[in-house]
Amino acid sequence: MKPIACIVLPTYNEAENLRVLLPRVFAQQEWISSHELHVLVVDDNSPDGSGQVVENFRSRFPFLHIMRGRKKGLGEAYKRGIRHAIKLLNPELVLTMDADLQHDPALLSHMIEACSQGYSLVIGSRYVDGAQVLSFSGWRVLLSHTGNSLVRWAGGLKIQDCTSGYRAIRSDLLLTCDLEHLSTRGYSFLSALLCQLVWNGARVLEIPITFGVRGHGKSKLSVRDQAEFLGRVARIFFLRKRYRGALVNPAMSTETGEVILNITPNLQSNSAGEKKTQ
Amino acid sequence: MKRALITGISGQDGSYLAEYLLQLDYQVFGIVRREPGTMRWLEGIRDRVELLYGDLRDTQSLEVAFYKAWPDELYNLAGQVFVPTSWECPAETLDINTGGLARLLLIVERRKSDTRVYQASSSEMYGNVDGFCRENTRFQPTSPYGISKVAAHKLAESYRARGIYAVGGILFNHESPRRGPEMVTRKITRAAAGWAAGDKTKLKLGNLEARRDWGFAGDYVKAMHAMLQQPTCKDYVVGTGESHSVAEFATLVLAELRERFHGRFTNAKLEDFVELDPRLLRTGEIHDLRADPTLARTELNWKPKVDFPALVRLMVEADLAANGILTPSSLSLGAS
Structure with a gap:
């Protein structure tokens, strides 16, 4: 059986x-062997x-x-998504992307391919050579660049795009992170x-x-x-010393109670269906 | 700045569309074939469009062109468009018209799946229909050309179900001074320039009673662009809603000459200039095609500006001018 790559896709009014x-995402399966x-x-x-x-698409x-x-x-x-994806699907890769069509699914196969070649974090980057940002106003460009520089400085990173939501991450790497202590609101999570x-x-590959x-x-x-975001940057700056080299809690250590979970029954019926077809 | 890639940019529609997109401040790329074709229609905008070599039958060349253009909008206007030729080389017609789109859509889905794709579908897809043709009218093509266009149209539809913004614009006959010389309208207006110069040979035509919904290509390319700006993508029928026969077209051409050359064409009858050549009759002739462009009118807010007589005038004028024939009316225009 092939290992799983699971895209975690947060949505609100999308x-x-x-x-x-x-459909565009699942069409890419043909390029991902x-x-x-x-x-x-x-x-x-x-x-x-x-x-x-989503419910309507689930039969397809x-x-x-x-x-x-x-x-x-x-x-x-x-x-929530990452935690449950890891727990229920045991994926080799977890991917994140925006649901607003700003991230082109055509890149999924390339990101997954790069993961297979030994990279553990692949970023769909807006700020490396060859990238293009079409939609930002002047203000958003300024905001994005400032935010980026701040994170890069505070975290001591050499990554060009620190706030991109388009990523592929190996689960084993993800499991070394302490998700619970990450920012809960907004974009600073990324x-x-x-x-x-x-x-x-x-x-890392961008x-x-x-x-x-x-x-x-x-x-x-x-x-x-x-x-x-600004508060978080400060936190990153101070945490940097504490976390460096330390082994942190696995992501699954705590569980929140209020989540309505739909995937378990569906998963079982899928795996049953798989076996029949084979 | 939006980027557009046009296949068939050197043709009638491609050149009008390129001009229109440049007006809208697009960056325009066009695919042309390596063998020398006519670039006449691009003369006015040659330094503002980037031409890339490619062929709809050659996947690699399309891929390279796509990479260079990296388009937001892709207009597939290239094709083998002449119906009689499609009987002589049906497989090639299918390869170019259907296979070409298949290659482009594959590249789009694989490389940049948010590219919006316009496919030039055709009224020839309908075959013989009683009354008006709408988006949901059944396709019954009668030629390899029609079949290739139906297949491509359906291909676009199936990619739409995979999340690609792909539109089939069902454009009815659209003509202009840039129409290919093998097409019947242009054939007539070119012959008219000869008649004006004193040529007495009769023009050989096929079925004079075939009726088509004729409009001006410059109007129709605006509908193409509008189709790619909609919140959800679907197919549209574009036409004028009225049909005219080949004979009516030729009669209007003669009337146009009569008006321009006082006295010379006063008693001219159609039979004196045109004769029927049975060898030009088409197998699978479609007798009458008429569009119902209601959806385009309401959703795209599109209306043709040039009506049938104005279209004829435009084409006759251009062919006269191209042959260096000055008419009394154009002389008086020049003097004023």
């Missing part, structure tokens, strides 16, 4: 984009029916899973996680991406996110 994105592609949508009970869109895509929960921010959604991954010995135009809906980057 119904229209999911309709396009999910080394891994079985799964998608775990972590939906924070979107009022626009994102959850229903057997490896599409959904997990629902209360809205507690992007970081929390990632944490950079905080990145720092831990690098401190814990990630072999692949240039074309960062596209948002499909439908509005960006959810808020002022509060930006404020929290």
Whole structure:
């Protein structure tokens, strides 16, 4: 059996984009021979029916899973998703991407390929040679560059794009990180996680991406996110000394109670179906 | 700045579309074949578009062109477009018209899956239909050309189900001074330039009673662009909603000459200039094609600006000018 690569896809009001994105993602399976592609949508009970869109697709895509929960921010959604993906699917790779169509699924095969060649963290990067950012306004460019430089400085990283949400991570590396102590809200989760991954010995590769135009809906980057981000950068700076070289708790050490879990029954029926076809 | 890649940029539609996209501030790339074709229509914009070599039958060349252009929008306008030729080389027609799109879609899905793809579908896909053709009218193609276009249209539809923004624009006949000389409208207006110069040979035509929905290509390329700007992608029928016969077209051409050369064509009858050549009759002739462009009108907010008589005038004028024939009316325009 092929190892699993699971995409953790947090959503909030992305119904229209999911309709396009999910078929596009699963179409990429044809280019990925080394891994079985799964998608775990972590939906924070979107009022626009994102959850229903996923439900409707589940008959078409057997490896599409959904997990629902209360809205507690992007970081929390990632944490929940990653934790459950690892626990229930035992994937070799965990991938993260945005659901708003700004990350092109055509890159998935290249990122997974790079993981097979010994990299443990592959980043779809907006700021290396060959990359393109199409959609940002001047203000967003400034914000993104400033944020990036701050994280790079605070974490002592040599990575060009520290805030990209398009990543492929080997699970064994992910398991050395302490997810519980990462920022819960907003976008700073991504950079905080990145720092831990690098401190814990990630072999990093950045692949240039074309960062596209948002499909439908509005960006959810808020002022509060930006404020929290600054706080987190400070934290990264101080944690850096504490974490360096230390072995940290495995991700699965704690479990939150309120998560509505949809994937277990579906998984079982899938594996049964697999056996029949073989 | 958005980037557009156009296959068949040197053709009628490609050149009009390139001009339109440049107006909209696009960066325009075009694929042309290596063998010398006409670049006449690109003369005005030659320094503002980047031409790349490629052939719809050659996957590698398309891939290289795609990489260089890295397009947000891809317009597949190249093709083997002449229906009679499609009977002489049906396999090649399928390879270019259907296989070409298949190669492009594969590259898109593999390399940049958010590229929006426009496929030039055709009214020839319908075959003989009673009444108006709509988006959901059944396709019953009667020629290898029509079949190749139906297959490509369905291919675009199947990629749409895989999340690719791929649109089949079902454009009815659209003409212009840049129309290929083998096409019946251009054949007539070119002959008209000869008649004006005193040539007495009769023009040989096939079925004079075939009716088509004719519009101006410059209008139609705007619909192509609009189709790729919609929130959800679907197919659209583009046409004027009225059909005219080949004979009507030729009659209007004569009327145009009559108006320009006072006295000379007063008693001209169609039979004096045109004769029927049974060898030019088509197998699988489609007798009447008429579009119902309601969806394009309501959703794309698209309306043709040039009507049938204006289209004829435009084409006759251009062919006269291309042959260096000045008419009294153009002389008076020049003087004023």
